[in-house]
Amino acid sequence: MFAAAGMAAVVLLPQDISGPVRLDVPVAVDAAPVTLTPDTSTRVPGPTSPAAHSPRLPASDPVRVRIPALGVTSRIMHLGLERDGSMEVPPGAYPVGWYDRSPTPGQLGPAVLAGHVDWEGEPGAFYGLRELRVADIVVIDRADGTVATFRVDRVEEHPKDDFPTKDVYGDIDHAGLRLITCGGAFDEDTGDYLDNVIVFASLTATG
């Protein structure tokens, strides 16, 4: 669906929301018919049935993530743990990583994806994460050929020194997804953002 975007240079002013956002992408309108006029065919209704009847998939590694509302598509790599017990992060702006000690997306439990907000001057795969809204969808292509479609339940921002470990990694009664990136102010001294932006989503469709 993005094949139409041929030539392209996009100028973003990420910190200046009120200022003009200049798009130099003539084909962008065709290339990205996304969310401004919500396309109901890609919107999945929210879960209405009890958790026991919520959809599930067997284990299969995630290979690709698509977030139509942000126009983001990324390959997915595996992430483990650093020596200090913190989660590894991808080595660059792309790809997104799946924390491989969490369930695979579509299985019961919180599948965890992390992506950079920025890296070496480039916006990362999860640069726009905080812009997601309730009911936006996130689509995961899996190694077994199945597709897991998640619906955003909420978007939260938390100080890193008060990370909601239990909400993010704790057991849940449905197939969930967590997308994690950085946010808030950047601390020059620590070389770190002060916050994490966390998107919580639930599996609504499989195919």
Add this chain to the structure above:
Amino acid sequence: MNRITRAAITVPVVGLTALLASAGPAAAAEGSAQADLTPVPVNPVNASGRGEVEISGTTLSFSLAAQGLLAGAPHAAHIHFGESARNECPTASDNNAAPLPGESDPHEHFTTTEGAPAYGEIVVSLTTTGDTSPSSGLAVDRFPVGDHFEYSRGDVQVSEEVAQAILSGKAVVVIHGVDYDGDGTYSAGDRGVSDLDPSLPGEATDPALCGVLNASQVSTQPVGAVAAGDGSSSADGGSALPYVLGGLGLTAAGGAAFAARRSSRATA
């Protein structure tokens, strides 16, 4: 020989990826599990507890806490599992399934043996020191004492089978010791002698608290927050803005969609 070697070297480029993709996290026994402990049926227990277990290969570490059990008395505590057990905590219908030696009033006492069809036999003794094998199951001098305790241990060795059983939610934590007659100590009383060891009062070995160990969905929780940015796009980061993204159509389209959303939000 040469051919085999060459094949072994060249094939895995694809093979390794496939292997990594399919192996996933479940390959080695690795993970954690928790049990909320509640009173077994029948027995007069007003207590609660929690067991937490971490497994790496065949090494197990655990922490165990309970409050409300008989004060000043040791409480044998185990991980139970049985291949043919139901892998759950007993219900009232397990009471009196078989008459037992030493049980004088079978309706009012629920013994460890009566619970076995539910939770199986002892596979780990959760002692405070020393041996943790099933043979320490009644080592009352090495179990936690009192109505409020919390302790932990590492480096407990278990079999692969037990490790797998725990991580697949089939193992059960049981803490023992029931003061039926309320005399403040383990005594033979109406309960009689233990079904496990006739040299001990039944009060000392009957099950008090039970909980199935449920594996965590996230097998190992990362510590702390996630370092997912280097500041190069932040205003404070001081790197060149604005970005110019070029080339790949995918990225460009993504940027456009994102920018469009931002602008819509800004004017909303």
